[in-house]
Amino acid sequence: MNVKLLDNIVSVVLLLVGGGILLAAIGYEYMPDSVPGPGFFPFWVGLLLVGCVVCDLVGRYRRREIVTDVIGGAEIGRVCAIVAVFAAMCLAAEYAGLVIPTAAMMVLTGLVMAERPVTPRFIGKLLAVTAGTIALGYYVFAHLLSVPLT
Amino acid sequence: METLSLLMGGLSSALTPTMLLAVLFGTVVGLVIGVLPGLGPAAGVAILLPVVVSFDGTAAMAALAGVYYGAMFGGAVTSILLGIPGDAPSVMTVIDGYPLARKGMAGPALGMSVFASFVGGLLGVLLLTVLSQQVARAALSFGPSEMTALMILALSLVTVLGGTNVWKGFIALALGLWIGMIGLDAMVGLPRFTFGSSHLLDGIDFSVIAVGVFGLGQMFASLTEDGEAATLRGYSFRSLLPRWSDIVISKWDLLRGSIIGFVVGILPGVGATAATILAYASAKRLSKTPERFGHGAIEGVAAPEAANNSASYAAMIPLFTLGIPGSATTAVLMGGLLMIGLQPGPLLFQQNPEFIWTLFGTFYIGNLVLVFITILLTPLLAATVLISRALLYPIVFAIVSFAVFSLGLSVTDVALSLLFGVLGYVMLRLDYPCVPLILGVVLGPMLERGVRRTLIASQGDMSVFFERPITLLILAATVMLIGFSTLRAFRQRRERLLKAAT
Numbered sequence: 001m002n003v004k005l006l007d008n009i010v011s012v013v014l015l016l017v018g019g020g021i022l023l024a025a026i027g028y029e030y031m032p033d034s035v036p037g038p039g040f041f042p043f044w045v046g047l048l049l050v051g052c053v054v055c056d057l058v059g060r061y062r063r064r065e066i067v068t069d070v071i072g073g074a075e076i077g078r079v080c081a082i083v084a085v086f087a088a089m090c091l092a093a094e095y096a097g098l099v100i101p102t103a104a105m106m107v108l109t110g111l112v113m114a115e116r117p118v119t120p121r122f123i124g125k126l127l128a129v130t131a132g133t134i135a136l137g138y139y140v141f142a143h144l145l146s147v148p149l150t
Numbered sequence: 151m152e153t154l155s156l157l158m159g160g161l162s163s164a165l166t167p168t169m170l171l172a173v174l175f176g177t178v179v180g181l182v183i184g185v186l187p188g189l190g191p192a193a194g195v196a197i198l199l200p201v202v203v204s205f206d207g208t209a210a211m212a213a214l215a216g217v218y219y220g221a222m223f224g225g226a227v228t229s230i231l232l233g234i235p236g237d238a239p240s241v242m243t244v245i246d247g248y249p250l251a252r253k254g255m256a257g258p259a260l261g262m263s264v265f266a267s268f269v270g271g272l273l274g275v276l277l278l279t280v281l282s283q284q285v286a287r288a289a290l291s292f293g294p295s296e297m298t299a300l301m302i303l304a305l306s307l308v309t310v311l312g313g314t315n316v317w318k319g320f321i322a323l324a325l326g327l328w329i330g331m332i333g334l335d336a337m338v339g340l341p342r343f344t345f346g347s348s349h350l351l352d353g354i355d356f357s358v359i360a361v362g363v364f365g366l367g368q369m370f371a372s373l374t375e376d377g378e379a380a381t382l383r384g385y386s387f388r389s390l391l392p393r394w395s396d397i398v399i400s401k402w403d404l405l406r407g408s409i410i411g412f413v414v415g416i417l418p419g420v421g422a423t424a425a426t427i428l429a430y431a432s433a434k435r436l437s438k439t440p441e442r443f444g445h446g447a448i449e450g451v452a453a454p455e456a457a458n459n460s461a462s463y464a465a466m467i468p469l470f471t472l473g474i475p476g477s478a479t480t481a482v483l484m485g486g487l488l489m490i491g492l493q494p495g496p497l498l499f500q501q502n503p504e505f506i507w508t509l510f511g512t513f514y515i516g517n518l519v520l521v522f523i524t525i526l527l528t529p530l531l532a533a534t535v536l537i538s539r540a541l542l543y544p545i546v547f548a549i550v551s552f553a554v555f556s557l558g559l560s561v562t563d564v565a566l567s568l569l570f571g572v573l574g575y576v577m578l579r580l581d582y583p584c585v586p587l588i589l590g591v592v593l594g595p596m597l598e599r600g601v602r603r604t605l606i607a608s609q610g611d612m613s614v615f616f617e618r619p620i621t622l623l624i625l626a627a628t629v630m631l632i633g634f635s636t637l638r639a640f641r642q643r644r645e646r647l648l649k650a651a652t
């Protein structure tokens with residue numbers, strides 16, 4: 001994906017966020033009884049955000065930036081895969097506690113990041129590291145710090 | 151004399167088993183973090199934040215500070231052995247450290263980096279001890295309007311910390327200010343930007359944001375980077391001790407580097423990286439044989455490493471005395487202070503002297519302990535870079551998950567840290583600086599409270615901000631800072647255009 005395209009998409013999203021903050025600020029009361037209310041600060045922050053995004057867009061357009069940087073498919077794929085694994089872990093942890101989903105996340109993340117072809121030796125190391133980390137993590141957090149992980 | 155007796159008291163409090171364990175824990179973690187390319191001290195402090203929050207307050211800060219200066223020690227290891235800087239301030243160490251390693255002199259280079267780090271750290275912590283109380287006393291004359299003006303000055307550091315694109319810096323700041331507003335309004339109790347979620351009524355925990363943006367974000371950005379295959383030889387304990395002849399050659403560079411590091415490091419927004427660049431440049435300029443620099447001059451390792459560690463202590467002066475975090479790491483440290491219920495600023499010295507002086511005591515101990523730990527662990531630390539990211543990153547993800555969960559016993563926090571990780575990744579790839587975002591999150595709520603309280607007390611009269619001389623001075627400094635940064639940006643743009651035209 002072209003970096004310039006992503007930059008423009010993000011700028012549009014930020015404009016929408018800034019606009020949303022401004023609208024919300026109006027609903028929170030700006031200056032009740034001549035003193036700043038809960039909407040005072042959000043109003044100016046929203047304005048700052050919108051203003052700076054517009055200035056950045058205008059600056060980029062005026063400079064006519066030729067950006068050839070590309071975020072490769074491999075990178076996007078890996079990041080998306082790991083984010084998906086992490087998100088699935090969060091979802092599973094709501095029902096099954098944190099330990100098993102985290103162990104599964106470790107294995108899947110390692111497999112996503114491993115060099116191809118994935119060797120049995122690497123899988124062995126990954127499983128050993130996962131077991132060791134989960135065991136140590138459980139001891140420190142659940143046992144020593146009394147955090148209910150399961 | 152008063153400072154000395156306070157320091158002695160602090161040292162004796164720091165010599166308890168709990169404090170020593172906390173220092174050891176933080177420094178070892180910091181060393182490992184410093185060795186790992188892609189994870190800097192800010193990421194290390196952020197990742198450890200949810201773990202240490204359950205420690206006793208002083209022990210927690212001692213551990214976090216240990217991560218900070220430990221990472222400064224550790225950053226040199228990969229710089230010298232692999233030519234890969236462990237963190238941004240270690241970049242200058244690569245220039246002469248790596249050539250020394252390639253000549254078979256990695257041991258002396260590592261030994262000098264440890265010694266220089268110790269000297270720089272010792273000078274830094276001495277000056278911190280001597281100067282911080284004076285700065286704190288001066289800052290006691292600050293009232294609400296002065297503190298508000300100081301917050302505005304701190305936020306205007308975005309022009310310095312904001313990277314090459316100032317607009318993107320302010321965008322990141324605005325995002326941080328908005329994130330800091332999520333939750334119940336502190337003054338009237340109205341929920342703001344909670345999207346109907348009861349979990350967000352208390353706002354978003356600072357360490358969730360810091361772990362996500364700095365820790366996970368940096369890791370996502372480095373997922374496809376290939377580490378150079380390392381070929382390490384074994385290093386004996388003796389070979390890692392600094393050579394006396396190297397110390398004699400580098401004595402003035404060690405002292406100069408330490409002073410430059412301290413003076414530059416104390417300035418909010420400038421940071422250890424700038425300090426190492428200036429220290430290296432001065433060492434080269436004042437050397438009788440500058441042609442050796444870049445090809446394995448031991449002074450080229452000594453100066454930046456001394457500056458690096460001195461700056462890390464200096465950066466804590468504006469943090470503790472004025473409540474201004476001058477760098478990404480001190481911004482995260484500030485979050486740690488707030489999490490344990492302490493407000494950084496001049497009153498910290500008055501209301502919590504035991505905390506401050508015990509913490510300073512741990513700095514002396516930590517600096518000394520690091521010398522021995524680094525020498526002992528360097529062969530092992532050096533082996534850490536051989537661990538594949540495919541094994542290392544899952545470990546870090548798991549620790550992050552457990553640690554963030556332990557904050558509020560909620561998986562929602564883990565999911566939020568993932569969201570901030572994605573945000574951090576996008577910001578890194580699109581050159582949005584992350585430090586202004588953290589500045590906004592940490593300082594925004596304080597600024598809002600300061601402004602609203604001041605205006606409520608003055609019945610909405612804005613002139614209250616222009617009546618006190620110190621406030622006016624700080625606001626003038628803010629305007630000057632923004633003005634100089636804007637002028638510099640215009641000048642650089644004009645030079646670029648002229649260059650392009652020719």
